[in-house]
Amino acid sequence: MKRIIQYAVLLAFLFISVKPIMAAGNFYLGLHGGLAVPDEAKAKDSEGSYNIDYDLGFDGSITLGYNLGDRYPKIGRGRVELELSYAENDLDEADFLEGKVRADGSVKRTGIMVNSIGEHRMSSGVILYALLGAGWAKIELDNAIIVDQPLADDDDSQLAFQVGAGIGWQLNQRITYDIGYRYLATLDPDFNTDDGKSLDYEYGCHRILAGIRFNF
Amino acid sequence: MQTGFPGLLRNVSQLRVFLKYVILENRSLQDIMHRAILLHMILIRGGIAMGFRIILLSCLLLLASGCSNDDPTRHNTFVPLTSIEVSGTYESMAVGTVNQYRAIGDFSGAFTRDITDEVSWSIGNDDIASVSIATGTEGLVNALAAGETSVTAMQGDLAGSGPVVVTEALLAGITIMPQDAELQAGITLQYEATGTFSDSSTQDITGLTTWESSDTAVATIEAAAGLATAVALGTTTISAAWQGLEGNAELLVNAAALTSITIIPEQATIAKGTTVQFTADGESSDGSTQDVTDLVDWQSADGGIAVVDTDGLATGVAPGTMDISATFETAGGTIEDTAELTVTDAVIRSIVITPEESRIVEGEKQQFTATGTFSDRSEQDVTELASWRTTDNSVGTISNTPGSRGLFASTARGTTFIEASFDGVTGQTDIIVD
Numbered sequence: 191m192k193r194i195i196q197y198a199v200l201l202a203f204l205f206i207s208v209k210p211i212m213a214a215g216n217f218y219l220g221l222h223g224g225l226a227v228p229d230e231a232k233a234k235d236s237e238g239s240y241n242i243d244y245d246l247g248f249d250g251s252i253t254l255g256y257n258l259g260d261r262y263p264k265i266g267r268g269r270v271e272l273e274l275s276y277a278e279n280d281l282d283e284a285d286f287l288e289g290k291v292r293a294d295g296s297v298k299r300t301g302i303m304v305n306s307i308g309e310h311r312m313s314s315g316v317i318l319y320a321l322l323g324a325g326w327a328k329i330e331l332d333n334a335i336i337v338d339q340p341l342a343d344d345d346d347s348q349l350a351f352q353v354g355a356g357i358g359w360q361l362n363q364r365i366t367y368d369i370g371y372r373y374l375a376t377l378d379p380d381f382n383t384d385d386g387k388s389l390d391y392e393y394g395c396h397r398i399l400a401g402i403r404f405n406f
Numbered sequence: 407m408q409t410g411f412p413g414l415l416r417n418v419s420q421l422r423v424f425l426k427y428v429i430l431e432n433r434s435l436q437d438i439m440h441r442a443i444l445l446h447m448i449l450i451r452g453g454i455a456m457g458f459r460i461i462l463l464s465c466l467l468l469l470a471s472g473c474s475n476d477d478p479t480r481h482n483t484f485v486p487l488t489s490i491e492v493s494g495t496y497e498s499m500a501v502g503t504v505n506q507y508r509a510i511g512d513f514s515g516a517f518t519r520d521i522t523d524e525v526s527w528s529i530g531n532d533d534i535a536s537v538s539i540a541t542g543t544e545g546l547v548n549a550l551a552a553g554e555t556s557v558t559a560m561q562g563d564l565a566g567s568g569p570v571v572v573t574e575a576l577l578a579g580i581t582i583m584p585q586d587a588e589l590q591a592g593i594t595l596q597y598e599a600t601g602t603f604s605d606s607s608t609q610d611i612t613g614l615t616t617w618e619s620s621d622t623a624v625a626t627i628e629a630a631a632g633l634a635t636a637v638a639l640g641t642t643t644i645s646a647a648w649q650g651l652e653g654n655a656e657l658l659v660n661a662a663a664l665t666s667i668t669i670i671p672e673q674a675t676i677a678k679g680t681t682v683q684f685t686a687d688g689e690s691s692d693g694s695t696q697d698v699t700d701l702v703d704w705q706s707a708d709g710g711i712a713v714v715d716t717d718g719l720a721t722g723v724a725p726g727t728m729d730i731s732a733t734f735e736t737a738g739g740t741i742e743d744t745a746e747l748t749v750t751d752a753v754i755r756s757i758v759i760t761p762e763e764s765r766i767v768e769g770e771k772q773q774f775t776a777t778g779t780f781s782d783r784s785e786q787d788v789t790e791l792a793s794w795r796t797t798d799n800s801v802g803t804i805s806n807t808p809g810s811r812g813l814f815a816s817t818a819r820g821t822t823f824i825e826a827s828f829d830g831v832t833g834q835t836d837i838i839v840d
Binding site: 235237238239240241283284285286288289290291336337339341 | 480516793
């Protein structure tokens, strides 16, 4: 019961209309979570290339940004934000010339991106946006195993970029709900395998995120 | 939202306003961040009018195309090799002949693979036979004297052996194929020689015989390989000689000239990663036709969609449609035909092996065929693409050698399952050996 009351108070706080601040520029804090759907990864070593497939995974991010609001009508709406994100996917299968075999372990991504977002507000209050971002991502191949044989346990950091689009719904001046799609890819990370070889890897991930932005 | 040229003018106007705002007006330091952000936004905003839809479309394309990757090129060395099976083309061989042995590795029951050129070969008794370790002829056993021994293929700590039986059988006759061939000038023809021995066994001795043409002005032939080339109108006798015996065949070179080529099939549709065999028929001025598949020059119009080898075997690389061409140079110019090949991104869903639930007598062989059904409901023969295995090697073995994949050779009575796997999909049937 106590917990329900806590939730009710929290919801009431979120839905309270506050003094309009969107007319001026404002900072915001965003929290997003959703699905990480990485591309089938191409892994290449001295013996050739094979593909690694993943299970669906979790993707989450926290953003701190600045909303231009209506302050510059001739420029239009938009936002710039700093995004910290984390995603994790378990390895599912590895595909060789002979077919697919089981793979274990996981791939983890920790990224810091600067995103630039252009917005288009519909008369209905729905906000369409498109996003471009660039930054840095650490890709970690964590205890990767192919059919009980260790593959690699290593990480590498690379330049990253992302594009995306989404829909926002401004509940009130304080709260904006957001659902969107982003595709994030990095330059090819390079891992050291357990048998001492170099593994050229590819990383790209479809991100389906939903979240909330708190304007302040 | 304005798009097109008016939108562009609007963006240029916005940029001018912004530059005036930044450069001419003396703003406080508090606006520095705003100005930087505004510059950033203008760069984006300038593209949003027309670019918004482009970005959305790009995202959809990424969704559609970004989920798959290139086909693998690497063998799976993560699954341990658990056994090696060694077998020869012939059960026995006469002194002086050769027998190609192959090593098939079983990798923990997950798949089998021809590892003939990856293992180290040795012979049990080198007075009876020798085995080649030279690149390109690994596993080729040469019979030296009558007797029985074994040939062993070894990789790491694992070894597999096969019997080598050298008989005292003598060569009784040589048969050349084809007999009574007819060619146009400029066309080549591969002859084959089969030796029949005193124990009624037969062996391919094409590479052992010495080949000759009785009239090299009509046709020439490579002495060691048996490849004949028609030169001019006339008739010649092709002969293959070995161990004092000789076989003969007549070769007629006619005056007809090749006038056109027809590729078969004219159109084909295959899934990415699969193959289709094109053949070429040559039509001559006398109305006759002949298979010129090996004589024409095969070309793919777009190697990014499909590639084709020198024998007309095309492999789908990526979705798309393109032409496969076959050309032949004659004295009168170049003759060419094209066929249309469509490569789809369909993926295999199931494999059916035929014949199903077959029954053969011990010692007999059975050729199985694997037919794949793909996600677009199309069907393709994947016999030569699949990896074959039996669940009980004591009943018989199945070939994974290119050209004879799916050929089951029984060795004992019993029942075993036959499996064909391709791209992660496996089909299964059983066979009873009586």
